[in-house]
Amino acid sequence: MKFKRTSYLTRLAALGVAAATLMVPLGQVPAAFAKNDNETKKDGNALVSKMLDSSLKANSEIKSIEDLRHVNPTLAKAFENYSKKDQFNKNSNAQVTVVVTLKNYRSQLTDADEKANIHEQNVLINRVKSKYNMTVRRQVGYLMSAFEATLPEKHVQDLKREPGVVSVAKERLYHPMENYARDLQGVQTVFKKHHLDGTGMLVSIIDTGIDPNHQDMKLDASAKKNIRLKPTGKGNTTDKVPAGFNYADENTNFTDANGEQHGMHVAGIVAANGDENGAPASENHRVDGIAPNAQLLAMKVFSNVPGSHGARDVDIVAAIEDSVKLGADVINMSLGSDNGFGGTSSATSVALKKAREAGVLPVISAGNSGLNFSESGGIDDSLGKWDDATLGSPSSYPSAFSVAS
Numbered sequence: 001m002k003f004k005r006t007s008y009l010t011r012l013a014a015l016g017v018a019a020a021t022l023m024v025p026l027g028q029v030p031a032a033f034a035k036n037d038n039e040t041k042k043d044g045n046a047l048v049s050k051m052l053d054s055s056l057k058a059n060s061e062i063k064s065i066e067d068l069r070h071v072n073p074t075l076a077k078a079f080e081n082y083s084k085k086d087q088f089n090k091n092s093n094a095q096v097t098v099v100v101t102l103k104n105y106r107s108q109l110t111d112a113d114e115k116a117n118i119h120e121q122n123v124l125i126n127r128v129k130s131k132y133n134m135t136v137r138r139q140v141g142y143l144m145s146a147f148e149a150t151l152p153e154k155h156v157q158d159l160k161r162e163p164g165v166v167s168v169a170k171e172r173l174y175h176p177m178e179n180y181a182r183d184l185q186g187v188q189t190v191f192k193k194h195h196l197d198g199t200g201m202l203v204s205i206i207d208t209g210i211d212p213n214h215q216d217m218k219l220d221a222s223a224k225k226n227i228r229l230k231p232t233g234k235g236n237t238t239d240k241v242p243a244g245f246n247y248a249d250e251n252t253n254f255t256d257a258n259g260e261q262h263g264m265h266v267a268g269i270v271a272a273n274g275d276e277n278g279a280p281a282s283e284n285h286r287v288d289g290i291a292p293n294a295q296l297l298a299m300k301v302f303s304n305v306p307g308s309h310g311a312r313d314v315d316i317v318a319a320i321e322d323s324v325k326l327g328a329d330v331i332n333m334s335l336g337s338d339n340g341f342g343g344t345s346s347a348t349s350v351a352l353k354k355a356r357e358a359g360v361l362p363v364i365s366a367g368n369s370g371l372n373f374s375e376s377g378g379i380d381d382s383l384g385k386w387d388d389a390t391l392g393s394p395s396s397y398p399s400a401f402s403v404a405s
Contacts, residue, residue: 087170089153095150095153096150096152098151098168098170099146099148099149099171099314100146100148100159101145101165101168102165103166109143109324115141117141120164121139121145125147128162132152132159133151135150136148137150140314140318140347140351142325143317143320143350143358144347146350148171156168172346172348173310173312173313173337174301174335174336174337196291197291198223198271198290200223200226200228202229202296203295203296203328203329203330204319204326204328204331205270205296205297206299206319206331206332206333207299207301207302208256208260208262208301209254209255209256209300209304210244210264210298211256215286216274216287217238218240218273220293222293229243231243236254240271241296243298244299246303246304247301248302248304248311249303249304249305253304257304258306267298268287270290270291271290271292271296272288272292273292273293274292275288299322301315301316301319301335311335316348320348320352320355323360324355330360330361330362331352331361333362333364333365333394336394337393346393348393349394349399352400353398355399362400362401363400363401364401364402365404367404
């Protein structure tokens with residue numbers, strides 16, 4: 001599964017407690033539409049029948065898809081199409097990228113447990129990679145036990161049946177979405193009144209990257225005395241941006257080399273510090289974020305390679321894991337993907353749940369991409385699944401603090 005960058009809508013990310021009085025998390029995906037791998041193995045018509053029963057029970061006159069066709073042809077077609085879909089072609093040699101989730105036998109959030117989980121993965125990988133002609137690009141084992149694999153589509157069902165495998169799902173991809181800067185009236189005034197400027201806070205920005213050399217990416221002298229994390233020295237780190245990584249390209253260049261600069265835009269909303277001695281940002285064509293003295297983690301999940309599209313599910317999980325390890329107070333994710341039915345990877349959901357249990361607040365934009373997130377505006381999303389709402393993933397996950405305008 002890949003994700004898109006969505007509208008930022010996260011000025012309150014660095015001060016989530018204050019935001020809690022203004023916004024509430026949006027509910028999780030309806031149970032009828034959020035199926036795990038075992039459930040998706042059931043007969044499609046039975047699943048459609050169950051969804052029809054759940055969705056239409058209030059209308060006693062509609063008993064079948066045929067009845068529904070006379071009332072709502074579009075909805076009827078969606079149910080019919082879904083019942084016919086088989087996510088993996090058992091006869092296809094086409095390469096498909098999936099997220100393989102394993103039973104997490106060790107979940108104490110320690111380095112030793114992470115290594116043990118990775119070891120368990122390696123045992124499985126070494127045993128099956130030749131049999132299924134499978135390659136593995138990334139493994140995660142701190143908040144969950146999962147890895148990304150690419151293999152011929154015809155082998156996926158056999159991989160699902162391997163001992164220790166909980167699920168195998170087509171990897172979801174996330175994509176950037178349009179962002180429109182809007183002023184949240186009065187928030188900065190309230191924060192300044194109560195002497196809150198982000199000092200001593202660490203906010204993880206999981207996005208397209210941050211430029212630590214930007215003139216507004218700095219801390220005041222007073223804030224430097226209370227930093228949460230010293231610069232790691234891996235990449236172009238500073239007091240303001242003490243750590244970061246490029247998960248998409250597997251290197252320490254976490255600056256966005258592309259034109260949109262979405263991650264930099266989000267970073268500025270959260271923690272830009274444009275004030276200079278005797279020259280406030282507002283009077284000097286500069287920018288102050290909502291928490292100008294917060295430190296930022298530059299967790300880059302979108303590639304700098306021209307023509308690359310989307311952020312991979314497992315890369316985002318790795319960024320979430322490292323954010324927790326580094327002690328982030330808040331994780332900001334201004335990104336999203338088509339929601340739709342179950343059947344695509346939801347590793348990010350598990351990681352966000354574990355992160356929240358570890359005391360980190362995930363603040364995620366709800367999405368703003370139209371009727372039902374379908375790229376064509378139709379009834380199916382880009383993965384061929386009927387989409388159930390305008391609310392995108394991962395903001396639809398229960399552990400997400402979803403923010404919408």
